[in-house]
Amino acid sequence: MNQLFVSDVMADQEDSLRAMQNCFRSQFSVEEVECEDIEASRRTSSVDEDSIDLACTLSRSYDLGDSDLHHTPVIKMGWLDKTPPQGSLIFQKRWVMLDAQYLRYFQNEKEVYSKRIIDILSVTEVLNVGEQKFEVVTRNRTFLFRAENNTVREEWVSVLKETIQQRRSSMEMSLMNFSFTSGQHDSGVSLISKQGYLEMNGLRSKVYVVICADRVFLYGNAEEHSQGVGITYIEMNLGTVKSTDKRSFNLTTFYRTFSFLAESAQQRDQWVEALQDCVSRSLSSDVVAQKIWSVEANQRCADCGAPHPDWASVNLCVVLCKCCAGVHRGLGQSVSKVRSLRMDEKVWTDNLIQVFLLGNNMVNLFWAANMPPSEALHPSSDSEKRQRFVSAKYCQGKYRRYHALFGQQEALNKALCSTVQTDDVLETLSLVFCGADVNCYTGDPERPSPVSMAQHYGQILQVEFLTHNHNTELPGSRAGDRTLLEAALPVSHTGYLFKTASSIRPVTEGKAKGDFSRRWCSLNQGNFSYYESEKSSSQSGGMKMSDVLCLLVNPPGKHGYAHSFELYHDSGRVYLFGEDSSDKVKGWIKAIAKFCYCICQALVPSAAEDLVCWPFERVGRFRYTEGQSHHSPLLGWFSLGGSRLLLLLHGADRVENIDLRKIKELSMEQEAGAGAVVLVDGGRSLRVEGDRRPDFQGWLSGLQQGSGRGDGPLDKQQLTDRDVPVIVDRCMSFITQHGLKSEGIYRRCGVNSKIAALLFFLRHDPRKVRLSEGERQVDDVANVLKRFLREVGEGVFNGHQASLPWLHTTTISEMSERVSQYQALLHSLPRVNRATLGAVINHLYCVQCFADENQMNMHNLAIVFGPTLFQMDGTDNSAGQVVEDLIQNYQDIFNVDAEQFQRQLDMISHVIKAQKEHTEEGSPSPLTICGVYLERKEEGSELLVQISQEVSAEELVCKVLRRRNIHPQQGDYWSCFLVDSNQEIERPLHYQEQVLTIYFSLGKDCHLVVKKNCYMEAILTNIAGRVDVSRNGLIKFCEEKGQRGKGTFSRRLCVLSGLSLRLYKEVKSSQPERECSVHALKVYCGIKRKLQPPSCWGMTVVCEKAVRVIQKWYLCCESKNELIEWLATFMSLQHDGDLWPAASRLDS
Secondary structure, three states: OHHHHHHHHHHHHHHHHHHHHHHHHHOOOHHHHHHHHHHHHHOOOOOOOOOOOOOOEOOOOOOOOOOOOOOOOEEEEEEEEEOOOOOOOOOEEEEEEEEOOEEEEEOOOOEOOOOEEEEHHHEEEEEEEOOOEEEEEEOOOEEEEEOOOHHHHHHHHHHHHHHHHHHHHOHHHOOOOOOOOOOEOOOOOEOEEEEEEEEEOOOOOEEEEEEEOOEEEEEOOHHHHHHOEEOEEEEHHHOEEEEOOOOEEEEEOOOOEEEEEOOOHHHHHHHHHHHHHHHHHHHHOOHHHHHHOOOHHHHEOOOOOOEOOOEEEOOOOEEEOHHHHHHHHHHOOOOOOEEEOOOOOOOOOHHHHHHHOOOHHHHHHHHOOOOOHHHOOOOOOOHHHHHHHHHHHHHOOOOOOOOOOOOOHHHHHHHHHHHOOOOOHHHHHHHHOOOOOOOOOOOOOOOOOHHHHHHHOOOHHHHHHHHOOOOOOOOOOOOOOOHHHHHHOOOEEEEEEEEOOOEOOOOOOOOOHHHOEEEEEEEEOOEEEEEOOOOOOOOOEEEEHHHEEEEEEOOOOOOOOOEEEEEEEOOOOEEEEEEOOHHHHHHHHHHHHHHHHHHHHHHOHHHHHHHHOOOOOEEEEEEEEEOOOOOOOEEEEEEEEOOEEEEEOOOOOOOEEEEHHHOOEEEEEEEOOEEEEEEEEOOEEEEEEOOOOOOHHHHHHHHHHHOOOOOOEHHHOOEOOOOOEHHHHHHHHHHHHHOOOOOOOOOOOOOHHHHHHHHHHHHHOHHHOOOOOOOOOHHHHHHHHHHHHHHOEOOOOOOHHHHHHHHHHHHOOOHHHHHHHHHHHHHHOOHHHHHHHHHHHHHHHHHHOOHHHHOOOHHHHHHHHHHHHHOOOOOOHHHHHHHHHHHHOHHHHOOOOHHHHHHHHHHHHHHHHHHHHHHHHOOOOOOEEEEEEEOOOOOOOEEEEEEOOOOEHHHHHHHHHHHOOOOOOOOOOEEEEEEEOOOOOEEEOOOOOEHHHHHHHOOOOEEEEEEEOOOHHHHHHHHHOOOOOOEEEEEEEEEOOOOOOOOOOEEEEEEEEOOEEEEEOOOOOOOOOEEEEHHHEEEEEOOOHHHOOOOOOEEEEEEEEEOOEEEEEEEEOOOHHHHHHHHHHHHHHHHOOOOOOOOOHHHO
16 A cells, blocks of 8 residues: 555656756756757656756866765765666666765766755665666665666675665764754754745746755655655855845856745745855854864863864853753753854854853853762763753752852842943853842943943943843752742731641641740741740741741631641641731731742742632642653642642643542552552643651642532532533433333332442542442432432532522423523523533433333423422422423523434434344343444444443454454554544544543534554654653644635744643744643644645644633644654643553554
């Protein structure tokens, strides 16, 4: 199949390639064309079907080995015969050249620009084939050559193999690698400055142009670029670029002129600018580096000591090697602004170069003044150690030389304003990275900032340094070093409080007023102190607020004083404070919370307020891990109140809000006395470590209470994603699967002891209870549901008073008016009550659809469920009338989509039919019948598969393949896809994703398909080679507006990291234009054709920010590789890197 696909692609390209060839030829002079005709008559079939003839020759005075034409020397060259790609037996004579990077062939030995260029790293094999012939095999193409004799053939094969081996062994030193790294250094810093499609005058098709380092490469399309097989490259050291028209421009070399046409004038300007930068880079790429290296200390990396570092952090003032530069770039622009000495010439002003002439040794007198030799980094250090070291050195400031004024904010700012008037840049660096505010007020209205002060005194190097550090994060602001933050905190609060003696155990019992002592308390500059009285000169005790792990707000009346709070210290001690005045205690809680706010604001300014500025019960910080790995725990902030848990995790840029009632799992771990709690939510596992802390049991209790109580009202229960109590959902699902045929369902009694026991377990933790047909009887489960609905606090209708209007509605004679009244009453119910009532009535409607089997029509069900839902004794017939009305008018009252509801009924009919067939055959009854298509949606490809509620996507794929007797081969990645009706977009389900929930939610425009996942192998390879799973870059973005017309795609900076996806309108924008949590995204491959996306490599990102608040974003990539990298990042972040099972069921 792959061979057919490749041949189809090549066939589709023939016409465009021939047209391009004719276009190139049409630009030559008459004499050149005549020479070509003569040459063509001398040779047979002189035009390659898969190449472009650039037919630009050199005069005899030029040598093809000239260094001006080739970066690397030619290893071997000569005449070879070659066949076209379609398998023709007619050989064409070609001049072939091999260097350390590429294998190229030309029309003749005088041509400058090749017909084809093959990246050596894309070659997988070189094989002898018959007499005189050999094959050069790449991942997607095979090139067949023929030599004059076997001796020449052996020479070429030997040289090719040796060159490939040498190239692979020295891959780190290569300038670019199209097949594997797509033009990137090993450090992850791209050499490609621009790439995309351009038209060439007179052509219907476009060429794919890539500007990489100091060369311009031409490809037939983006796929050829990713495969490493191109047309030719142009050395830019001999080129000039000039705009010629509104959208066109020329690239002129010494040998010929290339004319291009862009999509718009703006695109033309971008291409011209990128090409001009490429020309400059090719002519003076070492100018900046040589100047920086003129200082001997700059000839070694400031971090690891590697020789000839050609990168730098322009705000930290250190010169770096490419490996360390990659780590610095991962820290983010707010910490380290990484620039190349060779490729970012515009950044390197004379003033900035002068700053760097201070030298790595002088700058390291600050950054590495306290570095132990045992922790020093070396050029051979692995990436993990390198990342730890760089983070400790610059993020935490672990090795820096602390300034004498460290911790004194006003003194630091004053010293900075004085120092910028001198030429001591090193002193300024020390002040800034020890806490001085670059934007502080100098006290002089004419020169209000340090920058303006430095400008006034003519200190241009000071201005340069300060300019690059306007928004730099201070060391220690991310984690670990809190001293600087404490010194800068504006929090101050004083007053009398009543305090008990500190304890090493949690305060579980109420304390009487006699247990408290009156103390004068003071919170200032990050220190909490208390005294005998406000006149006392010596404190009775105190603590640093940075050592406080948790603030707990007690419920009123727990202790002798009406209002109280507790502080849990890092030493393990607990401090209890109280006061009868609610306002006084609130003031203290606000002041302490403000301290937490300031620390969080230093970490993530936009998120801090959300974490502490709400009626929380407790707030504190914990160490945690994500996924299966329990190594290297991170520090995060947690805020708990009721059923809400707010998280500010390490590296996140916003607070995450978790509804504890809807989490999938909440469990406790015990390890040698050190507890941990595990939360599973949205496909992610979060393990929070207790570390033997006295407050941990309180957190655990609060989490358990917030996750749902079986003895509470409906909104305090554990809930499904549809806001229905898990108890109700489990029972109704069991009845739907196993009890629809049961005669007298819901009227018959079960075994009371079994009913009570099952209800007890469900109320304790319904997530852990699994209802299976062999273990539970239908009547027992039915009675559990009725008993729960009858006994649940406030009932479904939210209390007796709220239920009366429902009962009075039955007096309305006109049914249409009655329905309208029911609709109004439904909307007045709380969200959970409304969802629960809708789910119950939906279930009863399905039950009565099979009344011929179970003898339970609408009236009989209303008799049973009227008193149950209204929690009455059954004497009032209006309760049953309300339920009967709700069932009869279900679709109108609850505004149900008719097609989706009919799909649900059809599925239930399949269940009944399958149950009957299996019962006649004597086999166990199935659970649910799911309709799935194999390969694609077409007649005859649908299969009805029996699945349970717990069946995962992986298990469903196995069932489908087994039914069709398909045996997956090694390397096959079969997946289940959610596909829209037009088959334009599709989403691969995660292998652990439960299918039944998705199947129930399918609308008329979607269906499930089992087929091979063509991206999975590349995605897994991409993820395996990463250290930091994040991505950012320019991408074409569109947001659909309206139902008609073409979408407008424009460039946005897309940043995908941590827990969110952010889109910035401009690269320099500080606030995102769009933002959404990663776990609220559904990512589909493909974009609707009606939007006319600029390429076929697109994604549809569905962002579900809240109930019924859904946004669709369309992101378009420029290549398949780029799409794969984005998909890999999305999937890895959403599933914690667990994208494919280690031991797949498909293999067995």
